[in-house]
């Protein structure tokens with residue numbers, strides 16, 4: 682692969698806030714046209730990494746190259762290439778939706794004769810044409826998010842960076858936003874930060890798992906799931922997990938790994954052969970039993986623990 686195939690190159694990035702090391706020698710390369718997911722727990726460093734990439738924050742050391750330009754020296758050019766949806770878009774409350782978009786269109790240098798059409802186009806795209814002349818402070822969280830997305834797209838950037846775009850939204854609105862992001866696939870390079878594993882799994886070409894400011898694993902969702910040893914996950918919900926010795930379960934030949942989440946035992950198995958015997962161990966205490974294929978959430982729990 683030519684180096685030019687990577688539109689964003691994050692190289693040995695460090696950033697601390699006082700004693701907190703938010704990014705710890707972070708390296709990450711994003712291919713042109715791909716949808717890259719960054720998953721990680723709260724505080725993993727996702728927002729810090731993308732704020733630096735979007736030229737909003739300066740790193741302590743290391744570099745981010747966007748189309749071979751450095752965020753330290755080419756901020757104006759890089760900002761014109763990136764549409765950024767922050768975790769909580771800061772929208773001017775008293776503006777009407779249309780006026781807010783006009784303000785940002787002018788700020789980003791959209792040609793004057795194109796502005797009105799562009800705004801109409803985007804309002805339609807995010808399904809907000811009917812609220813174009815209402816003020817932002819009358820909008821619910823989901824409606825604000827849609828206007829935030831329209832704002833991110835106003836200058837038709839090559840790169841879109843979405844920080845937790847569906848967080849706190851009702852399921853229907855979250856679904857619409859996911860489908861909208863899917864519709865941009867291929868056309869734009871997209872970074873999607875999320876802690877919804879199913880969102881990352883269904884949308885992303887590749888997923889990077891960030892933990893304590895470092896990438897601890899990365900690949901296609903299929904690749905990451907295949908790395909979970911065993912092809913079956915047995916989930917046993919019990920009355921009281923403290924009644925059981927985890928090593929007793931690990932002793933079964935087919936058991937690859939055991940995790941406990943609340944009162945749920947999550948057991949990775951190489952094969953189905955021991956399922957009956959394992960269930961027998963828990964017999965009198967079982968609330969529910971479930972078997973499934975590994976999900977990205979299993980990968981995450983397995984990798985980050």
Ligand SMILES: Nc1ncnc2c1ncn2[C@@H]1O[C@H](COP(=O)(O)OP(=O)(O)O)[C@@H](O)[C@H]1O
Nearest residue numbers: 698701703721722723724725726727728729730
């Ligand atoms: N402006 C800031 N001031 C102080 N600490 C910060 C600031 N921004 C982020 N942090 C800290 O840096 C770490 C990484 O935060 P962040 O990048 O927001 O993580 P994430 O987006 O993955 O939840 C956290 O411990 C957070 O508290």
Ligand SMILES: [Mg+2]
Nearest residue numbers: 727728729768
């Ligand atoms: Mg964040």
